Amino acid sequence: MTDRMSSVDRRSFLKTAGAAAAATTLPISLVELAFADPAQNFTFAYISDAHIQHIAGTRFVRNWDRGLIRAVAETNLLTPAPDFVMFGGDLAQLGTKAELDHGAEMLSKLNAKLYCVMGEHDYYLDLGEYWSKLFGPQHYSFDHKGVHFVVLNSILTTDDWTYKRWPTAEQRMLEMAGLDNPNGSPFMVGEKQRAWLAGDLAKVGKDTPVVVFSHSPIQKIYKGWNFWTDDAEQVQALLKPFKTPTVVYGHVHQIQYNQIDNITFHSVMATAWPWPYPESYAQAKAELNFPKMTVPMNRADPFFERDATGWQTMDVAGGRPTLKYNLYNNTNRVVGFDPRIGMPADSAYQDPAKRIPPQTHY
Numbered sequence: 001m002t003d004r005m006s007s008v009d010r011r012s013f014l015k016t017a018g019a020a021a022a023a024t025t026l027p028i029s030l031v032e033l034a035f036a037d038p039a040q041n042f043t044f045a046y047i048s049d050a051h052i053q054h055i056a057g058t059r060f061v062r063n064w065d066r067g068l069i070r071a072v073a074e075t076n077l078l079t080p081a082p083d084f085v086m087f088g089g090d091l092a093q094l095g096t097k098a099e100l101d102h103g104a105e106m107l108s109k110l111n112a113k114l115y116c117v118m119g120e121h122d123y124y125l126d127l128g129e130y131w132s133k134l135f136g137p138q139h140y141s142f143d144h145k146g147v148h149f150v151v152l153n154s155i156l157t158t159d160d161w162t163y164k165r166w167p168t169a170e171q172r173m174l175e176m177a178g179l180d181n182p183n184g185s186p187f188m189v190g191e192k193q194r195a196w197l198a199g200d201l202a203k204v205g206k207d208t209p210v211v212v213f214s215h216s217p218i219q220k221i222y223k224g225w226n227f228w229t230d231d232a233e234q235v236q237a238l239l240k241p242f243k244t245p246t247v248v249y250g251h252v253h254q255i256q257y258n259q260i261d262n263i264t265f266h267s268v269m270a271t272a273w274p275w276p277y278p279e280s281y282a283q284a285k286a287e288l289n290f291p292k293m294t295v296p297m298n299r300a301d302p303f304f305e306r307d308a309t310g311w312q313t314m315d316v317a318g319g320r321p322t323l324k325y326n327l328y329n330n331t332n333r334v335v336g337f338d339p340r341i342g343m344p345a346d347s348a349y350q351d352p353a354k355r356i357p358p359q360t361h362y
């Protein structure tokens with residue numbers, strides 16, 4: 001499938017979408033799906049990492065609210081509508097009821113069915129209790145148009161860290177909320193959930209496309225920032241028997257893609273703020289596992305709160321999703337599996353000479 005979204009900026013795309021709805025024609029980027037194989041091909045939307053942050057009373061951090069409101073509004077404008085919407089975790093900043101309620105209210109405005117992934121910012125205050133009341137189970141699977149989707153809670157850690165180390169739940173949450181806090185603890189899916197996953201996948205045909213949603217990457221990128229899942233290899237081993245497994249994750253607030261054996265990995269954007277690539281940080285270089293970068297987000301303007309944030313849609317054509325990144329105030333990007341190189345590729349990979357050089361961070 002070719003993509004034409006990149007040649008139309010998002011603003012005019014949305015205008016086209018609005019006009020198309022009025023004129024009962026379809027926006028150009030989605031027409032192609034209808035002509036390909038309507039029984040198999042479909043689109044869903046993905047919104048992640050809203051980090052809704054309570055200040056006091058009825059006040060919340062406005063920038064983070066605006067990011068989520070914008071993603072919900074733009075998702076509702078898609079024509080035809082996505083089959084469903086995933087929310088990729090970190091709905092809240094510090095896991096409070098006020099934050100989760102406020103975020104849930106904004107997500108309730110979505111017209112499509114919503115599925116949710118647990119993030120560490122949602123979890124470590126009450127260990128997911130209130131989140132589960134709002135959104136249901138923390139790991140589950142479902143089938144849609146021939147694709148098997150699995151949602152994992154990948155942000156668990158050791159019982160010792162979770163239950164014995166911190167005097168209060170609030171402190172536990174704060175320790176895990178810091179990006180580069182050495183008091184944090186590596187994320188893991190855990191033995192119990194891996195056993196559930198093995199049982200769930202045992203019922204799925206090996207040729208069935210499998211898409212796994214997690215919050216942290218099910219690969220080891222950079223431990224210092226917890227861009228990491230400690231039992232990644234064990235989870236990958238459960239996915240490898242399938243023909244085209246794909247893992248889609250949030251948490252990293254930037255575009256990443258990777259291929260490990262036959263498993264394809266894609267990250268999604270945050271609506272709140274972007275993280276720079278670890279490569280732009282000197283301490284990351286020695287242990288960086290990240291194999292390939294798209295556009296290094298060096299925060300040329302760290303005071304520009306919408307730099308490199310956004311949301312995305314995914315076209316599922318057969319086994320490998322194609323991600324269309326709708327970046328707030330940046331050029332839209334498309335990353336999809338390229339069979340010629342056997343891995344995902346950015347359709348408009350940025351010329352290194354045109355990149356903004358790494359900045360000094362303090």
Ligand SMILES: [Fe+2]
Nearest residue numbers: 049090251252
């Ligand atoms: Fe996040």
Ligand SMILES: [Fe+2]
Nearest residue numbers: 090119120251
């Ligand atoms: Fe996270």
